[in-house]
Amino acid sequence: MNTKNNTATAPSASAEVKPLMGNEAIAQGAWEAGVRVAVAYPGTPSTEILEAVNKYPKEDIHAQWSTNEKVALDVAIGGSFQGVRSLAVMKHVGLNVASDALMSQTYIGVNGGLVIVVCDDPGIHSSQNEQDTRLFARFAMVPVLEPSDAQEALDFTKVAFDISEQFDTPVILRSTTRLSHTRSPVALGERVDVPPRPFNENPQKNVMLPTHARVRHAALLEREDAVADYFETSALTKVERGDTKIGVITTSMSYSYVKEVLPDASILKLAGSYPLPQKTIRDFAASVDRVIVVEELEPVIENQLKVWDIKVEGKAFFSRMGEQSSESVRDGFVKAGVLPDEGKGADIIDLDPTVRPPVLCPGCPHTSTYLSVRQTEARVCGDIGCYTLAAVKPLQAIDTCVSMDRASPMRSACPKPEPKPSRLSRPLAIPRSCMRDCRR
Amino acid sequence: MNKMTSSSEPKNVLIVGVGGQGVILVSKILATLCQQQGFQVKQSEVHGMAKRGGGVFSHVRFGESVWSPTIPKGGADILVALEWAEALRWVNFLKPNDGTFISDTQHIVPPFACLSRKRSAEVGYSRETPDEILAHINDGYAMDATGIARELGNDRAANTVLLGVLSTALEFQADDWRNVISSFVPPKTIDINMKAFDQGRDWALKVKDSPDDAARHLRSEHAVPTVPTKAPYDAHDFVHLDINPAWCKSCDICVKMCPERCLQLDENLKAILSAPDRCTGCRICEWLCPDLAITVYRTPEAAAACA
Numbered sequence: 001m002n003t004k005n006n007t008a009t010a011p012s013a014s015a016e017v018k019p020l021m022g023n024e025a026i027a028q029g030a031w032e033a034g035v036r037v038a039v040a041y042p043g044t045p046s047t048e049i050l051e052a053v054n055k056y057p058k059e060d061i062h063a064q065w066s067t068n069e070k071v072a073l074d075v076a077i078g079g080s081f082q083g084v085r086s087l088a089v090m091k092h093v094g095l096n097v098a099s100d101a102l103m104s105q106t107y108i109g110v111n112g113g114l115v116i117v118v119c120d121d122p123g124i125h126s127s128q129n130e131q132d133t134r135l136f137a138r139f140a141m142v143p144v145l146e147p148s149d150a151q152e153a154l155d156f157t158k159v160a161f162d163i164s165e166q167f168d169t170p171v172i173l174r175s176t177t178r179l180s181h182t183r184s185p186v187a188l189g190e191r192v193d194v195p196p197r198p199f200n201e202n203p204q205k206n207v208m209l210p211t212h213a214r215v216r217h218a219a220l221l222e223r224e225d226a227v228a229d230y231f232e233t234s235a236l237t238k239v240e241r242g243d244t245k246i247g248v249i250t251t252s253m254s255y256s257y258v259k260e261v262l263p264d265a266s267i268l269k270l271a272g273s274y275p276l277p278q279k280t281i282r283d284f285a286a287s288v289d290r291v292i293v294v295e296e297l298e299p300v301i302e303n304q305l306k307v308w309d310i311k312v313e314g315k316a317f318f319s320r321m322g323e324q325s326s327e328s329v330r331d332g333f334v335k336a337g338v339l340p341d342e343g344k345g346a347d348i349i350d351l352d353p354t355v356r357p358p359v360l361c362p363g364c365p366h367t368s369t370y371l372s373v374r375q376t377e378a379r380v381c382g383d384i385g386c387y388t389l390a391a392v393k394p395l396q397a398i399d400t401c402v403s404m405d406r407a408s409p410m411r412s413a414c415p416k417p418e419p420k421p422s423r424l425s426r427p428l429a430i431p432r433s434c435m436r437d438c439r440r
Numbered sequence: 441m442n443k444m445t446s447s448s449e450p451k452n453v454l455i456v457g458v459g460g461q462g463v464i465l466v467s468k469i470l471a472t473l474c475q476q477q478g479f480q481v482k483q484s485e486v487h488g489m490a491k492r493g494g495g496v497f498s499h500v501r502f503g504e505s506v507w508s509p510t511i512p513k514g515g516a517d518i519l520v521a522l523e524w525a526e527a528l529r530w531v532n533f534l535k536p537n538d539g540t541f542i543s544d545t546q547h548i549v550p551p552f553a554c555l556s557r558k559r560s561a562e563v564g565y566s567r568e569t570p571d572e573i574l575a576h577i578n579d580g581y582a583m584d585a586t587g588i589a590r591e592l593g594n595d596r597a598a599n600t601v602l603l604g605v606l607s608t609a610l611e612f613q614a615d616d617w618r619n620v621i622s623s624f625v626p627p628k629t630i631d632i633n634m635k636a637f638d639q640g641r642d643w644a645l646k647v648k649d650s651p652d653d654a655a656r657h658l659r660s661e662h663a664v665p666t667v668p669t670k671a672p673y674d675a676h677d678f679v680h681l682d683i684n685p686a687w688c689k690s691c692d693i694c695v696k697m698c699p700e701r702c703l704q705l706d707e708n709l710k711a712i713l714s715a716p717d718r719c720t721g722c723r724i725c726e727w728l729c730p731d732l733a734i735t736v737y738r739t740p741e742a743a744a745a746c747a
Contacts (some may be wrong), residue, residue: 019475019483125486149482149509156677182484182509185466185475193587253509260508326508346513348539348577354525354566356458356550363732371693394551394697394724 015187022179025150025186026117027052029157030087031061033113034194037079039072040089041097043124045180046119049089060191067093068404073101073116080114080150081206083197084163092120092133093403095418099136102170104208106140107216107222109168112199113161116142119175122296123323125179128384128403130321132297134273137172141220143227144172144272145236147254152185158269159236167227174272176296178253178323204258228275236271237280246338247288249281249301254294261339273300278308285310292336294316296324360389370397381407450480450503452511454528457497457522458548459676462599465624466520468497470601471611473620474502485508493550493727495526518609521600522585523548524664525566531573540609541580545570545599545664546587551727551738570660581605581644583662589636592628597636604640608648615640679721680737685710687733694725694734 021030026049030038038061040050053417054063066072067088074266079086090098095118102116118136121127135357137144149154153175160171186362204212231237242264250258251270258267268284270276273295285291285305293302293314302314318324360367370390373380374397380387382398390397400410454468457463464485471483485498499511508540513533521527527543534541535573570582584603600621607617618634621720625633690709702715703725710732713719726734 017475019471019481045510147444177486178484181486183471184484184506185480185484185508256507256509281706323509325512327512330512345536348534348536349528349568349573350532351528351531351566351568353529356495356525358459359551361493363730365730366690367728368693368730371696394699439718440567 014223015189017185017187020150020154020186021048021181021183022147022150022153022175023048023119023181024052025153026089026157026173026175027056028186028188030115031056032154032189032191033083033161034192035061035161036084036112036194036196037076037086038062038089039066039075039079039087041066041069041094043091043094043119045121045175045177046091046117048088048180049117049119053087060410067235069098072099073105075118076114077101077105077184080110080112080202081110083199084112085114085119085194086112089117090119091127092118092131093127093129094118094348095133095136096131097404099140100324102136102140102142105170106142107208107220108205109194109216109219109235110164110170111166111197112194114170115157115164115173116159116170117157117175119177119180120297121177123177128401133172133174134393135298136254137146137174137272138274138300140170141224142170142172142274143167144174144274146174146270146272147179148252148255148269149179150182150186153179154186154189156236156339159234163227163230167223167230169223169227174252176253176323193198199421207398224275228277231271231275232280234271234277235344237277238269239280239284240267240269242266242271244287247284247287247291248294249284249291249305250294251301252296254296254324254329256438257324257326258294260326261330270301273304276301276304281305282308284293285312292331292333292338294318294324294329358389358393360386360395366390367395372394373397381410383407448504448676450501450506451518452516453502453518453520454497454516454533454607455500455520455522456497456526457599458526461496461522462596463496463498463522466522466599466603467500469620469624470500470606470662471502472624473616474500476616476620477612478558479503480506482506482509495529497526497530505538518542518606520606522599522602523569524582528566528568528573528581534577538578540660541574541582542602542605542609543570543576543582544585544602545582545660546598546666547661549721549723551723566624570663573697574656574659579609580659581647582660583640583643584638585662588639588662589632592632592635592639594632597629597632600625600633600636601640604637604642605644607637607641608644632659632660650669679716679719681716681719681725682735682737683711683712684712684733687731689731691730693728693730697724697728699724 025423026126032052038050038053050063053061066075072090073088076086076088083375096160118133120133122130124130134144145156147153157173160173164171184384244266247266248258249268251273255269290310298320299315305312317335330339334341366387380398382390382400382401388401455463455467467483471481479502481502483498483500497508514536514538516533517535519530519534521543524543524545524547572581574582585598586595588601589595589597596610607614618637621637622630622634647655649657688710690705694711695703695705700718700720702713702718703711704714706712721736723736726736
């Protein structure tokens with residue numbers, strides 16, 4: 001087995017070692033990488049990253065919350081244009097809001113390094129959907145790095161800035177709830193001083209007109225190949241030689257679950273799922289009898305390998321939804337016939353657990369608002385935040401919740417009054433602007 | 441380095457409770473201690489709902505090398521529960537034969553535990569008594585840690601009492617525990633926390649040293665009795681509402697939202713419990729009051745203490 005990869009949980013002895021949450025490690029990585037501008041819109045599980053960035057000296061990093069994720073990315077893009085390393089942070093659904101900026105910026109590339117940290121929420125612990133950011137990375141043709149523990153979160157953040165500047169591209173660092181909120185020992189390093197680059201006087205690259213964009217699209221396709229080549233030889237792409245009967249291709253948190261349940265398998269650990277190092281993957285696949293891809297949520301790697309006609313299996317055994325765990329990965333390998341079915345152990349005690357739904361905090365002032373609103377008997381368009389809890393007992397005061405800041409426009413689509421409305425036919429909006437989440 | 445390192449399997453400790461109780465603090469203390477003792481540690485939690493009165497849990501795994509950050513069902517060596525119903529929610533995560541169960545027996549009743557107006561409606565809170573649960577577990581400890589901490593002068597030290605019990609299940613030195621706890625709690629509370637730690641530790645050591653029959657009795661020595669679960673019962677024996685008239689601003693929310701209609705505004709427009717026989721202690725009034733004027737106590741001891 002390749003021993004160099006055991007660094008996953010074993011930081012070097014010389015450096016100061018501190019237990020950090022994945023989110024804190026990303027902040028430390030950004031600071032060490034010489035980032036000067038860090039911008040975010042908060043949202044679980046990403047919120048602690050900017051909070052942690054804000055603890056570094058102000059003269060090192062300018063940190064700010066923005067009014068939404070698109071503005072956050074715009075500010076970071078401004079930093080990049082000005083030649084300094086810049087970081088934008090958001091949760092997965094935030095990238096939808098920021099995508100307008102991202103889809104053009106990917107054509108422009110970067111001046112100072114530009115990294116977008118996006119935290120996915122497999123299992124939907126605290127979100128409105130379960131979308132997989134890796135699909136977005138492929139869509140925007142932006143390289144994506146997927147660390148598997150806090151040490152890698154720090155290291156990958158630094159590498160992300162190098163890739164960004166070397167290949168003239170924004171880079172997405174994709175975390176998940178589990179990585180963001182798991183604390184493990186991290187070896188801390190020093191900050192490198194990256195002097196600001198002068199503004200790049202190149203309108204063909206900085207101004208996206210049709211004539212410029214056509215040229216840049218071609219550059220994007222070349223960039224895809226160049227970054228894929230980089231991953232062929234990068235230290236982030238790791239092959240662990242083990243049992244040659246089974247070869248597992250994996251990345252991110254899935255890697256730690258695979259190590260837990262199949263410690264002896266041959267493993268190809270990828271830096272991320274876009275772009276993929278085709279030659280390394282082909283060589284690995286040829287060196288084992290059977291290749292299984294283990295990835296959380298969508299079959300992003302698996303589908304690409306199938307397009308390349310590499311014989312792999314994956315989502316036939318592992319679910320496309322929900323958060324993975326060592327248990328679900330074990331179950332997948334049982335289904336694949338790799339591990340024996342040892343059955344489920346019996347419960348110690350058969351119990352009906354007490355139902356304990358989350359509620360608004362004791363004394364929350366929104367409670368009174370909702371009670372008043374309820375008395376009007378209007379249809380209420382709610383919005384996103386802790387106050388979405390008004391949808392359930394005992395408040396039951398909102399009727400819809402779609403996405404952030406959508407309540408007011410939805411309300412304006414007012415239907416004609418019915419002859420005898422059971423609730424007021426003119427809907428009432430609770431826009432986000434008047435319902436602030438107290439955690440912010 | 442102690443002898444746990446001889447095993448290559450990581451040790452799995454699951455810490456559970458209700459938002460605001462200090463689950464994350466307890467797991468940080470344990471994780472820091474493990475790291476100081478030279479182990480690899482992963483500590484995993486899910487944020488977001490923590491302040492909303494929902495259940496909170498944290499996985500701590502330590503050993504020579506640790507991969508997955510989470511503990512599978514049936515894989516926990518130790519369960520530390522800061523609240524009784526949460527202990528029962530997670531008890532089946534313990535290793536079936538040799539898991540250690542440590543729980544506070546205090547009840548934090550969810551606000552919606554009783555929404556039914558029917559006589560004899562069931563209150564949605566666990567009915568199992570500590571003795572019933574401990575009968576299924578080889579190494580179990582159930583105690584009123586909150587009560588012990590309250591006697592020491594700060595009921596928030598309850599989780600340190602439980603850390604004292606936990607310290608007897610792991611092989612780190614007591615002084616190492618004390619040092620790490622002191623570095624995490626507010627400086628003014630170090631004294632109380634040290635006493636809380638010692639009380640939990642001494643009690644657990646006493647249980648371990650006792651002959652089997654006595655130990656069985658001792659394991660739930662300080663447990664809070666389980667409140668009857670059919671409502672309405674003789675509530676004034678078990679429920680006490682503390683309403684601070686100085687904070688009540690007559691908003692009427694508690695009166696309107698009480699599922700049993702047992703609150704009223706008095707002649708001074710202050711909320712009072714006008715029909716104590718109907719009160720089930722469901723805590724909706726406490727939760728809804730925008731001025732935090734209402735506190736619901738739901739045990740005879742607690743009711744007596746503040747009467």
